[in-house]
Amino acid sequence: MPDRTRPIRKEICLNEQELNLIQHKMRQLGTHNFGAYARKMLIDGYIIKVNYTEQKKLAAAVSRVASNINQICRRINQTGRFYAADIAELKVRQEEIWSLLKESQKQEL
CATH class of the missing domain: 1.10.1220 (Arc Repressor Mutant)
Known part of the structure; x- marks a missing residue:
């Protein structure tokens, strides 16, 4: 050949x-x-x-949670009713989720 x-x-x-x-x-x-x-x-x-399957699933879950938080915030802004403690709690939970995602990615690499 x-x-x-x-x-x-x-x-x-x-x-x-x-x-x-x-x-x-x-x-x-x-x-x-x-x-x-x-x-x-x-x-x-x-x-x-590298298999990013688990990270992609976690990122999708985080995205859904963030979307839900945004929907709640929009509804609160429309009705004018909200509790500051609830909003603070939602922000804390979202930050915890992002921290978990970042830690998971560090461990994978």
């Missing part, structure tokens, strides 16, 4: 345990292409794949 972009070929020999370990790591990464995986590992030495 003279028109290959990678004409240099390298081969490795593995035992069954090593092959299973490599295949397991490839599954964890979500790749099926051994050549691409091997090149990436040989050149960079490591691959980091």
Whole structure:
């Protein structure tokens, strides 16, 4: 194949345990292409794949809470009835949620 972009070929020999370990790591990464995986590992030495699923769920929950707080504030502004302690409590709770989100993200990274 003279028109290959990678004409240099390298081969490795593995035992069954090593092959299973490599295949397991490839599954964890979500790749099926051994050549691409091997090149990436040989050149960079490591691959980091971060799963932000939990952070996205937490951020969505925080967004919903913030939206609810805004709706309550609008209704209070329209009717003119509110309790300062309730508003302060809502602000404190929202700040707690944001702090939890930030802490969770720090721990992930």
